[in-house]
Structures are given as C-alpha cells and as structure tokens.
Amino acid sequence: MDSKDRLSPYSILRYKIENELDNLDIDDTKKLELIKQIPSRWEKLGDMVLIPENSLNSEIWNEVLLISNKNIWKIFCDVLGVSKIGRQNRIKLGPMRKSQVELLYGEDGIVIHKENGIIFEFDTTRVMFSSGNVSERIRMSKFDCSDEIVLDLYAGIGYYTLPLLVHANTKFLHACELNSDSIHELKKNLNHNGVLDKxxxxxxxxxxxxxxxxxLGGIDRVMLGLLPSSKKGWNLAIQALNPKGGMLHLHGNSIAKEEKKWAEEVIAELEKISEDSNRHFKFKLEHIEKVKSYAPKINHIVLDISVST
Ligand SMILES: C[S@@+](CC[C@H](N)C(=O)[O-])C[C@H]1O[C@@H](n2cnc3c(N)ncnc32)[C@H](O)[C@@H]1O
Structure with missing residues (x-):
C-alpha cells in the first residue's frame, strides 16, 4: 500500500482543492484563507454530502466558486463518492422543524438514505433529517411491539414510525403529521419498507x-418526538392510552446534568393532566436516554415513562 492510499478523505479533498486553486491562479495569502474553510467533517445522506453552515461560505469563497465552474463541487463529489452537495443550515424554528439545506451541486436535494435496514427517501431541502438521532432510531427498533397499537404524534417522514413498524414489529401504528412535504415522504417510505398496510x-x-x-383509549405506546418540547402532546398522549395504561417515549430539551430534575417536573405535570381529566394513571420513570447535545449545556433527552392504573 503506498502512502497516498492512507490519506484521509479530508487530506485528499484539501490536496485536490489546493491544486484547483493553483489552476485558478489564486495568490498564496488568499489561498491560506480559503483552505481554512475546507470542512473536515460533513454529513452523508444517501447520495449527498452536507457541509457545515460555515464552510466555503465567505466572500472570497463565493468569488472562487463563481470562477471555478463547479470544479470545486466536482472534487467533493469525486473524493466523497456522492453526486449531490448541500449546505446544512440550522433547522428552522417552529413546530414543523423545516430543513434549511441549501443545494450547492446536483439536480435536486432528493436522497435515498439507508440506515439500520430501513429506507428513508426525502428531499433534504424540504424536510429535516437529524443524523444525531440515529441512536434513538436504533433504540426504538429494539422494542418488541408485536401486540401493540402505537401512536406517533409527530411522525415526520417516519423517523421513529419506520423502526417501530419494520424492526419492532408493531401490530398497528397511527401516524400524525402536519407538514404536507413530510406526509408525502412518509407515504413513500411506508411503501418502500413494505409496511403501508400496518x-x-x-x-x-x-x-x-x-x-x-x-x-382515544386504544393506544399502548405513544411517541412524543418533538423538540424543543413535546408538551402540547402530553394531554393527547394521556387521553389516547388504553385504560390499563402503556408506555410514553417523551422527547424534550433539558439543562445538562439536570435531567433527573427535569424528568420529575415532567412526571408531576403528567400526573396533574391525568387527574384533571379523570384518568387517574400512575407514572413511573423507567429510563432517561440522552440522544445528543442540542445546544451548549442543553441535551436532547427521551424519557421512557410507564403508565399504569
Ligand atoms: C421533524 S419531526 C422531529 C422528529 C425527531 N424528533 C427528529 O428530530 O428526528 C417533528 C414533526 O412533527 C410535526 N408536527 C409538529 N407539530 C405537529 C402537530 N401539532 N400535529 C402533527 N404533526 C406535528 C412536524 O411537522 C414534524 O414533521
């Protein structure tokens, strides 16, 4: 094996981009500035690479991209083995958590992303996909829901709906979704994964x-996967559960290292909702799962809460 074979994708990317900058006659001072913005990490979704928000995004990079006639993006595609490049901007605030991916190269932002034996097709420029939630998608796939009716209050393109149907063998699932773009993708994904009839x-x-x-009153397990808070769904979840109770997977943001305190506050609130609506359930915290860091000192947390009479 020669030494070139051992170079990281970043080193190869940097080497090829430096060559291209030389071809474009960029002077050395500018070149140093430009090289600093070459990303050393990226997100790969299907046939597309998303570079971070602050990469190749300065005034001098915009000038270079204009004169390079897409050669810079072709280098990215060649080195990283994809055909589309996008820029990952922060997900839009608001309940639909819309994607703000900007398409930089390629015909469109549509990808077919395979993860854990599941096919997710979606348009990266229209709906979000959080790679950071992969551990939670996998965790959901490990439950045994073969006798259960599940309600996903925030289904999106099937982030948790699909693992629950495909791997956890859920008997039947009710998927709620507000955003027409996500509904369109969810229908396709249920079909791709052969679970449309469930x-x-x-x-x-x-x-x-x-x-x-x-x-109402017929659900065994409820998914509450909305950030920064799923609070608006808590009453719905309680009313949906069957009279024996069931299980809640409640997502939210908690101050880091105060997850236990946050969980206690959530449970107190659930108890209040349950009493006020005459359901008289008991709630038990079974598990706290840290999914990812959401912001400095703020973690995306899932509480597994069992509900009984
Ligand atoms: C983007 S997902 C979040 C999925 C998951 N937590 C993740 O980060 O991968 C949340 C979904 O809930 C949907 N949503 C938000 N509020 C809703 C509501 N009141 N009714 C139905 N769907 C809703 C949004 O449109 C969005 O598709």
Whole structure:
C-alpha cells in the first residue's frame, strides 16, 4: 500500500482543492484563507454530502466558486463518492422543524438514505433529517411491539414510525403529521419498507385525535418526538392510552446534568393532566436516554415513562 492510499478523505479533498486553486491562479495569502474553510467533517445522506453552515461560505469563497465552474463541487463529489452537495443550515424554528439545506451541486436535494435496514427517501431541502438521532432510531427498533397499537404524534417522514413498524414489529401504528412535504415522504417510505398496510396517516394537527374514537383509549405506546418540547402532546398522549395504561417515549430539551430534575417536573405535570381529566394513571420513570447535545449545556433527552392504573 503506498502512502497516498492512507490519506484521509479530508487530506485528499484539501490536496485536490489546493491544486484547483493553483489552476485558478489564486495568490498564496488568499489561498491560506480559503483552505481554512475546507470542512473536515460533513454529513452523508444517501447520495449527498452536507457541509457545515460555515464552510466555503465567505466572500472570497463565493468569488472562487463563481470562477471555478463547479470544479470545486466536482472534487467533493469525486473524493466523497456522492453526486449531490448541500449546505446544512440550522433547522428552522417552529413546530414543523423545516430543513434549511441549501443545494450547492446536483439536480435536486432528493436522497435515498439507508440506515439500520430501513429506507428513508426525502428531499433534504424540504424536510429535516437529524443524523444525531440515529441512536434513538436504533433504540426504538429494539422494542418488541408485536401486540401493540402505537401512536406517533409527530411522525415526520417516519423517523421513529419506520423502526417501530419494520424492526419492532408493531401490530398497528397511527401516524400524525402536519407538514404536507413530510406526509408525502412518509407515504413513500411506508411503501418502500413494505409496511403501508400496518399504518394510518392522520394528516393535519394531531389535536384531531381527540375526536377520533379509533384512537382515544386504544393506544399502548405513544411517541412524543418533538423538540424543543413535546408538551402540547402530553394531554393527547394521556387521553389516547388504553385504560390499563402503556408506555410514553417523551422527547424534550433539558439543562445538562439536570435531567433527573427535569424528568420529575415532567412526571408531576403528567400526573396533574391525568387527574384533571379523570384518568387517574400512575407514572413511573423507567429510563432517561440522552440522544445528543442540542445546544451548549442543553441535551436532547427521551424519557421512557410507564403508565399504569
Ligand atoms: C421533524 S419531526 C422531529 C422528529 C425527531 N424528533 C427528529 O428530530 O428526528 C417533528 C414533526 O412533527 C410535526 N408536527 C409538529 N407539530 C405537529 C402537530 N401539532 N400535529 C402533527 N404533526 C406535528 C412536524 O411537522 C414534524 O414533521
């Protein structure tokens, strides 16, 4: 094996981009500035690489990209083995958590991303996909839900719906989703993964489940996967559970190292909702899962809470 074979993708990328900058006659001072912005990490989704928000994004990089006639992006594709490049901007604030990926190279932002034996097809420029939640998607796939009716209050393109149907063998799943782009992808993904017949999509605001007799009081497990808080879904989850209770997977953001305190506050609130609505459930914290860091000193947490009478 010669020494070139042992170079990291970043080193190869940097070497080839430096060559391209030489071809474009960029002077050495500018070149040093430009090289600093070559990313050393990126996110790969299917056939696409997403570079971080602050990469290749300065005024001088914009000038170079203009004169390089897409050669810089072709180098990225060649070295990283993809055909599309995008820039990962922060996910939009708001309940739909819309993607703000900017397409930099390629025909469109549509990818077919395979993870844990599941096919996720989606348009990266329209809907979000959090690579950082992979551990939680895998964790959900390890439950045994073969006798269970599950409600996913925030289904998106099937982030947790698909692992629960494909690997956890969920008997039947009700998926609520508000965003028409996500609904479109969810339908495709249920089909790609052969689980269309085990799922109903409830289009629109999940509050509509309060008037759905097929859901109210008939659910064994509820997914509450919305950040920064799933609080608006807590009452819905409690009303949906069957009279014996069941299990909640409740997502939220907690101050780092104060997760236990946050969990106690959540449970106190759930108890209040349950008493006020005459359901009289008992809630027990089974597990606290740290999914990822959401912001400095703020963690994305999932609480597994069992509910009984
Ligand atoms: C983007 S997902 C978050 C998924 C997961 N936590 C993750 O980060 O991978 C949340 C989804 O809930 C949907 N949503 C938010 N509020 C809703 C509501 N009231 N009813 C139905 N869907 C809702 C959004 O449109 C979005 O697709």
């Amino acid at each position: 799922c109903i999509i409830h289009e629109g605001n999940n509050i509509s489940i309060l008037s759905n007799p097929n859901i």
